[in-house]
Amino acid sequence: MAALAEPQINGPHDDTSDTQTARISIEEATKVCQNALRKAGYSGDHAAIITDHLIDAEMRGHPFAGLARALSIIDLLKSSDMKADKQIxxxxxxxxxxxxxxxxxxxxxxxxxxxxxxxxxxxxxxxxxxxxxxxxxxxxxxxxxxxxxxxxxxxxxxxxxxxxxxxxxxxxxxxxxxxxxxxxxxxxxxxxxxxxxxxxxxxxxxxxxxxxxxxxxxxxxxxxxxxxxxxxxxxxxxxxxxxxxxxxxxxxxxxxxxxxxxxxxxxxxxxxxxxxxxxxxxxxxxLQPIDQVKQRADMFSNSIRQTKMLPGESPARMPFERSIKSRTEAREKGYITVPRRVIEQLQEQDL
Structure with a gap:
């Protein structure tokens, strides 16, 4: 994966509904995160690998495992004698x-x-x-x-x-x-x-x-x-x-x-x-023809979704469905909503 050129960092888009959070485009969030990780010592390739994982977590609705984790990585490197890039x-x-x-x-x-x-x-x-x-x-x-x-x-x-x-x-x-x-x-x-x-x-x-x-x-x-x-x-x-x-x-x-x-x-x-x-x-x-395996897996998944639910319960779903829906919606919108302080701290790594 090739390293990205130095991006022009802009401020996050305003989200007037909550002063503690900010809307930021997926593209911009990716650049901000990669920049911060490169400043911490990661190569372009490794910064891109980590960032892809963290952005995916944000899009799937897991902010605690998203961009904030980049700050934890940087803090850990700063507080120890660890080096960012190591040979596996x-x-x-x-x-x-x-x-x-x-x-x-x-x-x-x-x-x-x-x-x-x-x-x-x-x-x-x-x-x-x-x-x-x-x-x-x-x-x-x-x-x-x-x-x-x-x-x-x-x-x-x-x-x-x-x-x-x-x-x-x-x-x-x-x-x-x-x-x-x-x-x-x-x-x-x-x-x-x-x-x-x-x-x-x-x-x-x-x-x-x-x-x-x-x-x-x-x-x-x-x-x-x-x-x-x-x-x-x-x-x-x-x-x-x-x-x-x-x-x-x-x-x-x-x-x-x-x-x-x-x-x-x-x-x-x-x-x-x-x-x-x-x-x-x-x-x-x-063990079985792969098309048969996938077909029967789909039959089972559809059966689960058609479960008769108790009053007040949401429709049954298969594991990972909510993540897929959240990620799809984020990609369609083109942005994620992140704690404003997280974005600010990542941008400060560039100073």
């Missing part, structure tokens, strides 16, 4: 597997490369497993799953990280928000079925955005260091997030932590370092 190394490689060492790179770059390799191998031999270690921040796993579903592959992704979530019934952090994702192709490559969840009630990025904007986090999402419920971002960061789904979600989070260990993560995982990322991809065409 393939340490093990075979027809169906690979292992990557990110050498303390941002996970957006490492996970994308791990997924690319997994897709390449699964397309060649039918199945693949790829692990990655030694990185930080993974982003939305759905982003990587969509890379695979476009190639008619089924994909499973798990990632672990720094302990910030307490097991069910506790208040001491033992594992990360530990996202898990499954992607499945459909008859329309632009309408895949992708289930991407974090195993905590809120994500780390939501806390960081709340901290940056001076707002509270939802009740029931965190404890302070003494085990008291808190809605204050700083106290939550010093304490622990609550796990999603009670003991069932807690068990899933623990297993994802172990899958990250299989991928090469350290234990315990240090602060913003030593994460693990595991990808398993396969071609369902090995």
């Amino acid at each position: 190394e393939v340490t093990r490689n075979g027809p169906t597997f690979a292992q990557l060492d990110g050498h303390d790179s941002a996970g957006y770059i490492v996970a994308r490369e791990a997924t690319r390799i997994a897709i390449e191998k699964a397309k060649a031999v039918g199945v693949s497993v790829v692990g990655a270690e030694n990185f930080w921040y993974t982003g939305n796993l759905a982003y990587y799953a969509e890379m695979a579903t476009k190639e008619d592959l089924v994909i499973f992704i798990a990632s672990n990280g720094t302990p910030i979530v307490a097991p069910h019934g506790g208040y001491e952090p033992k594992f990360c928000t530990n996202p898990f994702c499954i992607g499945f192709p459909s008859g329309d490559s632009t309408q895949p079925v992708i289930w991407d969840i974090g195993t905590s009630n809120i994500m780390y990025a939501q806390i960081k955005l709340a901290e940056r904007l001076g707002s509270d986090i939802p009740e029931g999402s965190a404890f302070d260091s003494d085990g008291n419920p808190t809605t204050e971002p700083l106290k939550a960061l010093q304490g622990a997030l609550t796990v999603w789904g009670g003991h069932k979600g807690s068990g899933l989070a623990m297993m994802i932590q172990l899958l990250g260990i299989a991928a090469g993560s350290l234990e315990p995982v240090p602060f913003m370092s030593g994460f693990g990322f595991l990808v398993l991809a396969f071609d369902p065409g090995m």
Whole structure:
């Protein structure tokens, strides 16, 4: 991906309905983000890779995982001895597997490369497993799953990280928000079925955005260091997030932590370092004709959408439908709505 020329940065478009937010064109937001990341030391290619991921998160309605995350990346680089651009190394490689060492790179770059390799191998031999270690921040796993579903592959992704979530019934952090994702192709490559969840009630990025904007986090999402419920971002960061789904979600989070260990993560995982990322991809065409698989998947999806709903309930939908709708609408409008302070801080990186 070629680096972009230096863009002319303009102010965000006014959104008079809310002085705390601003409308900014997707093109302009992309330039602002790439510029800020290049100023932080990323190459044009790597800045473009990270920005594409963050803009996609914004368009899909996940602002906490969007442009604000670029500021967190820049803050982390400034507050540590980390360097922006690192060489990703393939340490093990075979027809169906690979292992990557990110050498303390941002996970957006490492996970994308791990997924690319997994897709390449699964397309060649039918199945693949790829692990990655030694990185930080993974982003939305759905982003990587969509890379695979476009190639008619089924994909499973798990990632672990720094302990910030307490097991069910506790208040001491033992594992990360530990996202898990499954992607499945459909008859329309632009309408895949992708289930991407974090195993905590809120994500780390939501806390960081709340901290940056001076707002509270939802009740029931965190404890302070003494085990008291808190809605204050700083106290939550010093304490622990609550796990999603009670003991069932807690068990899933623990297993994802172990899958990250299989991928090469350290234990315990240090602060913003030593994460693990595991990808398993396969071609369902090995088991059934691919057209049949996609046709039956579409039949199932349509059946779900036709579910008779209880009074007051919205129509049933398949995972990722809302993201696709939000992204389509953003592209049609040509702009996204972002906290004004986030845009201002990104532009300030240019000063």
